[in-house]
Amino acid sequence: MPDHPAVARFVGYLREHNLPVTAQRLAIADVLLTSERHLSAEEVALEATARGRSVGTATVYRTIDTLLESGLVVERDFGEGFRRFEPARDIPHHEHLVCTQCGRVEEFRDERLERMTTIVAESRGFARQRHRLVIHGICRDCQTQGHR
């Protein structure tokens, strides 16, 4: 069921690296690569089960590792105590806005901000490698829907 181009790319990656193309790997890749959200490992497993392709926890983590190595998936840390994963889209780098009420995550890109991190790092003698910015706030919907 390589109905999504990204899944097909993952199959290509597996073939190139002489890694068996298993039903589990396809199921996990399909869930993660077609997701619009930032999924936790557990959510990936649940969604796979929901689609009738149940997979073990260890396999989820191992396959996510492979997906990370392939570069098709990136990991995020929103300080929740666990990691989330999302398909690597064409966006080179983006920041995250997290709603403290409903948990919704929005992404944005800001080049000025990016440039500033480099400048700030250099002004303190650091050779910048990467950065992580998460802004917490209340999203429009939660602001409108009363105070709760």
Added chain:
Amino acid sequence: MPDHPAVARFVGYLREHNLPVTAQRLAIADVLLTSERHLSAEEVALEATARGRSVGTATVYRTIDTLLESGLVVERDFGEGFRRFEPARDIPHHEHLVCTQCGRVEEFRDERLERMTTIVAESRGFARQRHRLVIHGICRDCQTQGHR
């Protein structure tokens, strides 16, 4: 041993809240409030032991919770898989630069950056509450001391 004003303030906080002033709480507060570094819970326990005032792990965590509630300590997450804590200084908010070689942490403040996070959040309908920025790079010392 309230030799540090911040420790004295913690004692005040405990009194105000009718919380017993125990030797353990003083020991933990003393370690954490006088530290120049960002300590992990384990490092707090080790340092307390080193000062001859050994405390249990659970007590370290519970006391850190109290210190967080008092506002005298703030928590940080550098994506290491555990939290670090530092005394809340007068600095209203500051960002962190982390060296990926030696682990050194430098702090800085940048108002322009701060303003930008508010603007970006608002432009997407978010009421900004707070943000977290960590820049990873290689510090001057590590750049100079060869390539390793």
Added chain:
DNA sequence: ATAAATGCAAAGGGTTTGCAAAGGC
């Protein structure tokens, strides 16, 4: 047929909790 992936369960690291014993107030 071979070498690797799977699933389970156990282990691992950081943190929290339950409870009897110790200790402020």
Added chain:
DNA sequence: GCCTTTGCAAACCCTTTGCATTTAT
């Protein structure tokens, strides 16, 4: 003395690992 804190160990959550079994190639 009452009530909270303490320390220990067990429990907890997320993640990794060991190993016998299944599976892709």
